[in-house]
Amino acid sequence: MAQEQKQPKKSSEADEVDETAPEGTVAERKEQLDEDIDAILDEIDEVLESNAEDFVKSFIQKGGE
């Protein structure tokens, strides 16, 4: 899927980048991090159910076990 290849990221990259950021470039790194998170959220926004309220309300289960 084209969507999946758009933003390939290693699992802990964000944390590592933050921890190893050298002095003086923190703001720059922070900005990158925010962009990274925004990209993830944008990608997830694309697949989220559009009407959250209806979706949540109509998820009704019967007991089991």
Next chain:
Amino acid sequence: MSVRRVMGTEVEYGISVTGQPSANPMVASSQVVNAYASATLKARRARWDFEEESPLRDARGFDMSRAVADASQLTDEDMGLANVILTNGARLYVDHAHPEFSTPECTNPLDIVKWDKAGEQIMLDASIRAAQLPGGPAIVLYKNNTDNKGVSYGAHENYLMRRSTPFSDIVGHLTPFLVSRQVVTGAGRVGIGQDGRGQGFQISQRSDFFEVEVGLETTLKRPIINTRDEPHADPEKYRRLHVIIGDANLAEVSTYLKVGTASLVLAMIEDRYITRDLGLETPVASLRAISHDPTCKLTVALKDGRRLTAVQLQLEYLDLAKKYVEDRLGADADAQTVDVLRRWESVLTRLEDDPMLCAGELDWAAKLKLLQQYRDRDGLDWDDHKLHAIDLQYADIRPEKGLYHRLVSMGRIETLIDKGQVDDAMHEPPTDTRAYFRGRCLEKYSASVAAASWDSVIFDIPGRDSLQRVPTIDPLRGSKAHVGELFDRCDTAEQLFRALTG
């Protein structure tokens, strides 16, 4: 003395029919199971053999009367609901209002992860097949445990144990472990309380639904320690510990540590290795309090007067387990045992520091991190429908829609098993337990298998008047090493049956 043990998981999936919130869940569940069975099983479909089921037998030494049992406890009655045995040795069936997948018997945590994931894949495949039938419904399945409206459904674990271990030892030493392990095994949940109306995020999907410390029930008055005594093995030698207090995990590390650490703790209990009393003052209240504190800083009271966090309690068990493995196995410890200990320690150390450091491994941390990012970006309160929707959709098993799957495809959650191995496990049984015998019988002689269960395969052999029951009472017999050559040699069920009984 290691993480190796005969064990299995059972997961009930949440089910919804798109656009039809009032659709009958039993019908929809049956459609899922039947669609998969019809498409994948050749010739005849073997029945489930209920003969050895005893859901009302209590480990404390008595049987509950059928008259006082809740109808939901009578799992030994054939209700006519869809119920099939697969060539991988697993059971796929309808449990009340949910489709359920029970893994075949496995011997180690990685195999549990593999067949538990195969179960997800089978459920996905089944729902797609059900939708393709003429007039078939669009069914979506969720690997979660609650609808946030008061209903919960389970994800159970089963562990074979020595019968000689006093049940009171299991209760005493396992309860604090189960109460605290949610910081590792929780699936994460938006909402507090059984109906989820309270605002906030909690660690476990299940903790608010537990009401007593010990008991036989699974659907009402849910107990931390379940006493069902139905070993599916020689009852003189074994008991099957039925653990109902787990979340349905999607993250592979969560599942791996869930069964790996439990297996180690049970080994220590069997070997009477635990001499410290880690008993809690109020286990049920502590269970909920720990779940409601995603910072992992809350302390709970032990009977000995100490107050520990859930992570510190887990560290006590880890410390014991490390000494135990060193004592008993030393340098001979197998790779998975060493790996479980290493990962357990790594996760606990980071949980103590900042739980968000585990967002690449554990379900609840992954979910919370995602939710926090949305809260930060959009300024959302915990009662916002969008956050509840994200919680639900994390557990959607469709790879294109499920948020767990999206995070994996973005490389943000670690996996342990290759996709190809999971695909194989959809059809192939583990080679080192009786599941191998069951699965191969279904695969090779399906036309002649009338019924099967965990502890039997029943053949209908041409020319014989009665059905022939082959007991499989020992979970470790019937392995590939034991009977693989028989399957290679026997072309028909009759030849196999003769070779086994001859």
